[in-house]
Amino acid sequence: MKKNSLVYKLILTFTLILAASTILVAGTLSFWFKQYYFNQKKSELDKQSLIIENAAISYLTLDKSSNLTTLNNVIDFVGSAVDADIFITDNMGYVYAVSNEKDEKYTYSHLGISKEQMDLLKKGQSISYSQKADDSGKGYVFMKPIFNGKYFSGTIVMTTSMDSINSEIFKVNEVIWITAVIAIIIGSIIVYSYGKRKLTMPLTKITTAARKLASGDVDSRLEIISNDEIGELAESFNIMAESLRQIDSNRRAFISNVSHELRSPITSIKGFISGILDGVIPKDKEGYYLKIVYDETDRLSRLINDLLDLSAMETGKIKLNMQELDISVLIRQCLAKFEGTIRKKGIHVNVTLENAHQYVMGDMDRITQVITNLLDNALKYGHENGEIRINTKSKGDKVFVSIYNDGPTLNQEQRVKIWDRFYKVDESRTNKISTGLGLPIVRLILTEHNEDIWVENYKDNGVEFTFTLSKI
Known part of the structure; x- marks a missing residue:
């Protein structure tokens, strides 16, 4: 496929749109999952803190020596379950219980809870945040106040490593982005295959056929079945x-x-x-x-x-000189030209004109040529001692001129082909006297006048040509 072809550009555009859309969806999913995971982590820590809160209240209200061990056991268990280090502080922020032995150094020391955070805790609000790299701590921090009745009694501080959180997020993101890459690859293959089958191959066939046609192969055809x-x-x-x-x-x-x-x-x-x-x-x-x-x-x-x-x-080089003309007079004048032939063949001519003077619009010379050719055709195909009838009749804004001869009737094929150049119904009778161009010329002249002409078999014998002219 040529890189500068329209199909290549379309396929490339669709592929880029597909890739951009997939990347946008993958990025959105990654961001959403990160937020969702943190919210789930916070919800999990909050639920587990209820167990610790009950143990801490028992420690504060009952025998502290016996319940401290219970409290430590509880926070050890919960810490292992949620993969977090847990600190229990009093209402001043001093640590009195830890879940991890290596954090025992913080016991009886102030944990560093700020005044602003302490104020929020005293109001019953939980706090969660991610520590910066240069801060002490292990990453994600969740703090929940402990209330003994209505009194603020301390804080549960749960810290978990950001590495563990990020590893989970990374695994999901890895799946998302691998899926996105696979989707882009598969989508690109589908777009390319579809474009090749629906665009490239048909257009190649059309181009090849067009070149054959240009070289003179007019029998070249396309076999493309598609509803687009x-x-x-x-x-x-x-x-x-x-x-x-x-x-x-x-x-x-x-x-x-x-x-x-x-x-x-x-x-x-x-x-x-x-x-x-x-x-x-x-x-x-x-x-x-x-x-x-x-x-x-x-x-x-x-x-x-x-x-x-x-x-x-046919090339439109003839300019019509449209004028008012008397079709009745014109018919009589054209008929006079054939008096010798009419007498020689013993033909009876019956002329029935609706009006002695019937005015129509047309080019005098060209309408004369129409009537002359039709009369000549009637004399050629009419029988010896036969009959020719000429009639005019007006209807609406048209005048209908009919010329009948008693020659042989025309079959369906002949009625179509008589308007073709050089076609002759009876070659043996008219080869020397007819050029086979009279009727095509008649039809072209009337077409230029925006008029019509047709032929009909007259009952069981004879043929009648009828043409129209615009009445004045």
């Missing part, structure tokens, strides 16, 4: 790759179709002209073949013009 942003990214990548594959497929098909459509007339033109120049074609037949060359040249010109129009519209 990585999964959404992989799904978006696959959608993009599929879109690019489709675009590449369309590009290849377009190039193939253009090559075929251009090669066919060029081959015919070249062959016939070559025949004329070489004298292969007789003089009396030259006019006939020159007519074919002219038709092929016209076909080539139409193909190039359609391609230029299609390219210009």
